[in-house]
C-alpha cells in the first residue's frame with residue numbers, strides 16, 4: 001500500500017535501524033480492525049490500489065483506503081520501549097527486532113552466494129550491514145544474549161534466528177547452532193525457531209535440535225525446476241530440491257509433526273507448479289508458508305518485481321488449507337514466520 005507521510009513515519013519507528021529481510025522488514029506492522037495483525041508491504045513510489053492515511057481521530061491510527069473510500073481502521077503497532085537500548089556500540093535493533101509477539105534476528109547477516117554472484121534474485125539479507133561492523137555480520141552468541149538481556153523476553157512467544165548459507169556441510173547451521181545453545185541455556189523457556197538452508201550433512205539437523213532449536217524452517221522459495229535455476233541459482237546448485245526433501249524427512253523425524261515449515265515466494269512461478277510444491281511438502285508433514293513476494297523500491301536495480309494478484313494469493317492459501325486439512329497437518333510452531341503470522345496467513349488455515 002502507499003502510506004502518506006504520517007503513516008510512513010509511524011511505520012519507520014518500527015524499524016529504526018532499517019534492517020532488510022524478505023518479508024520481515026519491508027512492511028508496516030499494523031492491527032487491522034482491532035484484531036488482525038498484519039505486516040503489509042508499503043511503497044512510496046510504486047502505485048498500489050490501497051493507501052494508508054493518518055486517522056484524524058487516533059494518533060497511532062491509520063485508515064486503509066481504496067478508491068478514495070476508507071475500507072477499515074488500523075493501528076500501527078508501536079515500537080517497543082526497548083528499541084531505544086544499545087548493546088555496546090550497536091543499536092539493539094541492529095541485532096534483534098520485534099515481530100508481533102516474536103523476536104527475530106539474523107546470526108549470519110550475509111550469504112556465501114553474494115561473493116559467487118549467485119544469490120537469490122529477491123534476497124536482501126546483506127543490505128543492511130553493508131559497510132558496518134563485522135560483528136554485526138557474524139553475530140556471536142554473546143552479542144545475542146546481551147541483546148536479549150535488555151528485552152522483556154517473557155513478553156514474547158519465541159525467537160527466530162536466521163542466516164545466509166555457507167558452503168560448509170552445515171550450510172550455515174554450524175554458525176547458528178552455537179548461538180542457539182547459549183541462548184537456550186540462558187533462556188530455557190524461550191522457543192527458538194531457525195530459518196536456514198538444508199545442510200549437506202543431515203546430521204546437522206540433529207545437532208540443531210540438540211542445541212535447543214524447537215522448530216526448523218527451510219525455504220524452498222519456488223518449486224518449478226527451470227525457475228529455480230534462474231531465480232535461486234546458487235541455492236539450487238548447492239541445495240537442490242532433492243536435498244530439501246531429504247532434509248524435510250530427517251527434520252520431521254527429529255522435531256516431530258508441525259515443527260518443520262518451508263516458505264514459497266508467491267509471484268515467482270505459475271500457480272499450478274506452486275500448488276504441486278505445496279501438496280508435496282504437506283504430504284511429507286511440512287507446513288508450507290506461501291508469502292507474497294515483495295519489492296524493494298529503494299534498492300537500485302532490484303531485480304525482482306513480483307506482481308501478486310490477491311485472488312491468486314487467496315487461491316493458494318485456500319488450497320494449502322484444504323490440502324493440510326485432508327492430510328491432517330497442523331502447525332505446532334511457537335517461533336518463526338508461521339507462528340508470527342503477520343506476513344504469513346498459513347496459521348489461519350492450518351492451526
Ligand code: SF4
Pocket residue numbers: 110111112113114118119120123124125163164165197232235
Ligand atoms: S540462500 Fe538465502 S541468504 Fe542466500 S541469497 Fe538465497 S535467500 Fe539470500
